[in-house]
Structures are given as structure tokens and as C-alpha cells.
Ligand SMILES: [Zn+2]
């Protein structure tokens with residue numbers, strides 16, 4: 001499950017690179033820059049690559065309260081908790097973009113151990129949640145348990161952490177219940193596996209729909225603005241404008 005659309009022949013190469021890179025997972029975790037100084041200063045986030053699929057797990061927090069939410073805890077929970085601890089953050093919620101194993105595999109354990117509510121994704125991903133144990137066996141992840149979200153998300157909802165609010169947009173296509181989390185004030189959006197730098201999410205999994213994905217990107221992401229930085233589920237950040245102009249899957 002590399003999640004990025006790519007020619008079929010290249011899939012094995014990318015996957016093996018991802019697996020090789022996990023052998024160096026003891027290296028210091030990659031720290032991506034905090035939200036830009038042009039955005040409001042009290043809104044921060046840190047993103048680390050987790051799981052054998054090098055999934056980007058993000059912690060977002062409100063500086064005023066120190067309250068934090070974890071976006072897509074795919075696994076490696078000790079690293080995740082350590083990153084929150086280092087910054088003196090209080091984890092208050094888990095937000096899920098979608099229920100693929102590399103994004104949601106650590107959810108049940110983290111929620112029960114830390115007493116955190118599970119927010120999202122959209123109910124369309126119920127079947128992926130139900131299949132988490134099977135996904136973990138199939139893709140070589142530690143055993144993952146299904147869970148029941150405390151709150152399903154729908155297009156137009158908002159999620160709040162401390163004094164910070166992010167908008168929820170439903171972006172189906174990679175999975176039926178995929179959502180993204182957008183901070184208009186900070187010009188940041190956490191897009192999971194909808195869009196990548198130079199690629200888009202795969203749509204050949206059960207419930208995938210290529211036309212829906214393109215429609216979601218064009219009608220729900222592009223209006224967020226060319227300068228909006230997106231944090232994808234894998235790989236480096238980019239801006240929506242750069243992808244709109246150059247991404248071969250969605251550029252016109
Ligand atoms: Zn993924």
C-alpha cells in the first residue's frame with residue numbers, strides 16, 4: 001500500500017525503498033519546520049515519518065493551551081508520545097484522514113492507553129476500520145485492532161484543539177471516507193493520501209474512485225488557494241498552486 005499513484009512497474013521499487021528506509025528508523029526523526037512565521041505564531045505542528053510505509057504522522061497543537069491532536073497515528077506510538085512529551089504537549093484527540101493501516105494502525109491502542117477520543121474519518125471508511133486486523137497481517141504491520149470512532153466527520157464539519165479550529169472537507173476517491181483538515185488562517189492543510197508532491201492517491205483499492213478523487217482535488221483543495229501548503233500522508237510538503245500547475249495527474 002504505497003498509496004501514491006504511479007506506473008505499476010514502479011510500485012515494487014518504491015515499496016522496497018520504503019521498507020529499506022525503516023532499517024534506519026533509529027536515526028533522529030526528521031523534523032519538518034513549524035508552521036511558518038507568516039502564520040499566526042500560536043499554531044504549530046510537527047510531522048514525523050512513521051510505519052514501514054513512511055507515513056507522515058503529524059501532531060498539531062495550540063500554543064495557548066498546550067493541547068494537541070495527533071493526525072493519523074499509524075504506529076510507532078512510543079516515538080509519537082515522545083515527540084509530544086518533548087514539547088510539553090497534552091494529547092487530547094486523534095484525528096483520522098482515512099482508515100488505511102499505515103494511517104490508522106495505532107489508533108485503537110493509542111486511544112485506549114491515553115484515553116483519547118477518535119475523531120473521523122468519514123463513515124465511508126467503516127469497512128477499512130473493520131478490516132484493520134487483516135490489513136496489518138497483509139502488509140506486515142504489528143497487529144492492529146478495529147475501533148469505533150467517537151465521532152464520524154462530514155464535509156463542512158470543524159475540529160477544534162485548544163483555541164484552534166480546522167475545517168473538515170470530505171475528499172473521497174483514495175478511500176470513500178477520506179477527509180482532510182484545513183487551517184485557512186495558517187494556510188495549511190493535512191491531506192492524507194489525497195494529494196502528494198507530484199502525484200495523487202492510488203484509487204485501485206476497494207472503494208477507490210479515480211474520478212471522485214480528481215473531483216475532490218479540484219473542487220475542495222484548489223479553492224483553498226495556491227499558497228496553501230499541504231502536508232501529505234507520505235513524502236514532502238508542497239503547495240496547492242505548485243501541484244495545480246505541475247502535477248501530471250491533476251494539472252490542466
Ligand atoms: Zn498512506
Ligand SMILES: [Zn+2]
Pocket residue numbers: 003098100103174193
Ligand atoms: Zn491510504
